[in-house]
């Protein structure tokens with residue numbers, strides 16, 4: 001091997017490693033690189049450029065001439081010198097030339113460069129060596145480019161995401177936490193995250209940072225609010241001008257200070273103007289009635305800029321001469337209150353008779369207590385007349401009889417004159433009576449025995465009646481029981497009632513014994529029938545088996561009991577929650593035998609397990625539709641207990657699609673979706689909400705007919721491995737469930753439509769996992785923030801979100817009826833499936849699909865094929881001479897077929913990617929590619 005100088009295509013001299021020992025057999029020549037430190041990278045790209053001589057072009061060579069060489073690597077943690085043995089290297093690939101064999105003499109030839117790309121990883125040691133083994137070819141290795149990919153540091157939603165090396169797998173997303181830029185903070189419970197894809201692109205931004213109080217966003221940074229502006233909270237978007245009567249002479253203020261004489265109440269937000277106390281109330285007038293005064297006034301001329309003005313009254317009692325005033329104290333009453341008055345009047349009671357008072361009325365608002373300026377009020381001076389006596393309290397029950405009560409009491413604390421008499425008011429229910437007494441005792445007669453009465457007493461002077469004292473409740477004594485016999489207690493009547501009741505019970509017992517429980521259940525069931533017939537005339541309606549008191553009754557109403565001898569179990573095909581799922585044959589008398597799936601209930605089951613197991617059959621048995629899995633019957637009288645269902649040869653849809661990735665035409669995929677939608681339309685019309693619609697719960701038969709399956713009530717969630725516990729309680733398959741069902745368990749046919757949208761995406765992407773490897777929590781968050789699954793970019797199809805299936809509001813989503821209609825139209829006009837369908841709100845051109853990767857960034861055809869998961873055809877492209885992306889972008893469907901790619905799904909996938917690449921090149925360079 002030598003280090004030589006050759007010429008490239010442009011006849012420029014280049015340095016190469018060459019070997020050409022084609023004449024001698026058993027060649028084993030090695031070339032090894034220096035130790036390459038890999039840093040953080042886990043997935044390394046190796047791009048080789050080399051020339052290779054065609055053995056046929058070498059005159060006189062024997063059979064030992066080769067046209068390939070081998071590429072190896074070896075991971076180590078440090079440089080190991082020459083100690084590595086050849087056998088320790090790990091082979092990456094045998095590298096062959098593409099069409100570019102080099103012709104002519106070694107010395108003066110024109111080199112034809114081959115470019116090959118290989119990827120190694122995940123790597124775990126600190127570095128590695130690459131080695132090239134020649135086994136007898138005539139090669140010149142021109143360049144070896146070793147690189148890895150990373151997502152470059154960016155600022156998104158005010159968070160900085162550092163340079164991030166991509167993950168180890170092609171499909172891995174590396175989750176990266178963002179760090180808020182200066183003067184920004186994380187939004188509560190919404191920390192910023194992004195995902196670095198294997199291709200070095202940032203995807204799915206979640207959460208964000210927001211500028212702190214006093215700062216606002218300018219581009220990717222937070223800047224302080226200017227003088228005279230403020231921002232009180234990080235939640236506000238913009239800085240605002242200081243409100244009236246406030247100012248700030250600093251930058252970055254979160255609030256503005258009040259001007260002198262103006263204030264902000266504690267409850268005032270920074271956005272309201274500063275205010276001041278109100279002026280005094282106007283036009284205060286009064287009216288005296290004995291020892292009661294009423295005041296009225298008009299509102300103040302200036303409310304201080306606020307609308308929370310109330311009034312308070314300050315009462316002072318003054319001596320005659322010299323005038324000295326003291327607070328009125330707690331014995332004075334204010335109606336409705338002394339302070340916090342909203343209306344412009346107040347009544348003041350219980351003033352002393354023949355006394356002088358000063359009454360002040362002050363208007364106050366939310367900042368009155370903050371102000372140190374002088375109080376402003378309106379005042380009047382008044383003199384009271386004679387007062388009525390105060391309340392009579394301390395009433396004593398002296399004697400309680402069957403028909404009379406004797407009471408005594410104390411004179412009021414403030415008689416305010418000579419008490420002339422007392423009035424005793426008593427009432428039973430609504431009937432009020434009074435008696436009078438000149439002394440402080442009274443006996444009230446003519447009462448009813450065993451009756452509750454309420455008594456109140458008030459005093460009377462020349463100034464009138466005082467107010468009634470507190471209520472005193474007294475029950476008169478019972479009358480002697482022997483004297484009266486009421487009709488209800490008459491023993492004759494009691495005996496008669498007991499006899500009649502006994503007879504009725506006896507009749508019922510005999511009747512029940514003869515007719516039995518079945519009749520009662522039949523009546524109950526009949527009531528149900530009647531209920532549903534009345535509710536939905538003409539429509540068959542789903543009946544929840546849980547409404548049946550006896551689950552056996554439900555199962556036999558909806559499912560046929562089969563004789564176990566008609567069933568032949570052949571083999572186990574799966575595992576269900578309650579036992580094995582088998583395939584077999586069902587031969588009913590007089591009918592042809594049919595293939596069936598048989599779900600069995602494992603031995604040792606509890607009664608609840610048996611009920612839950614059969615519940616699925618009670619539900620399934622109510623349905624009869626070509627796109628809903630059909631129940632043949634059940635075996636409940638023998639063991640094992642079995643549910644017999646029509647056999648669906650291709651099993652569940654998700655596994656089926658993954659197994660046949662890319663192998664169906666779009667029409668076939670749309671046909672599957674149409675079937676699922678029709679099944680769901682039927683179920684929703686019956687009033688059945690599925691709650692767990694997902695590709696794994698769709699079964700496929702040998703004719704590619706899809707049928708909805710997996711029915712149950714709560715157990716649906718229990719046996720779904722995708723279901724996880726959410727904060728609202730209960731297990732939910734988060735990736736498939738509408739937000740309103742996750743948040744407050746609102747499961748409806750509209751939430752089934754959302755799940756259908758996810759199924760549509762699963763189908764069009766051949767069983768890809770929705771939201772890839774994002775965590776459930778991130779999915780919930782991303783959905784809340786408006787992120788939706790993009791269109792599977794290989795399909796000529798709008799994203800489910802674009803046709804409203806994943807609309808936020810359940811009412812905005814289409815009905816299954818409409819979905820079936822649209823799919824039918826597509827199937828009738830297959831041309832619409834070659835170009836974007838017109839039903840989406842945003843027309844999506846497959847030629848410039850926003851969700852597609854940037855194909856122009858790929859430098860080799862190999863990388864391009866890998867990106868569209870078609871790397872299996874790398875050799876086909878190489879062999880046919882498509883070595884540059886430009887040449888691929890010019891390919892037609894005929895060219896694709898000429899490569900030997902026969903699967904229609906793959907042809908379409910590649911063709912659609914070619915169209916996108918072409919469109920991107922056009923977009924990028926402004927020039928088209930000649931096709």
Ligand code: AMP
Nearest residue numbers: 574575576581597645646647648651652
């Ligand atoms: P299940 O308990 O309904 O989830 O069923 C468990 C597995 O058994 C499914 O994932 C299917 O692979 C298979 N299976 C269930 N029902 C049928 C059927 N009717 N025909 C064929 N395979 C079925």
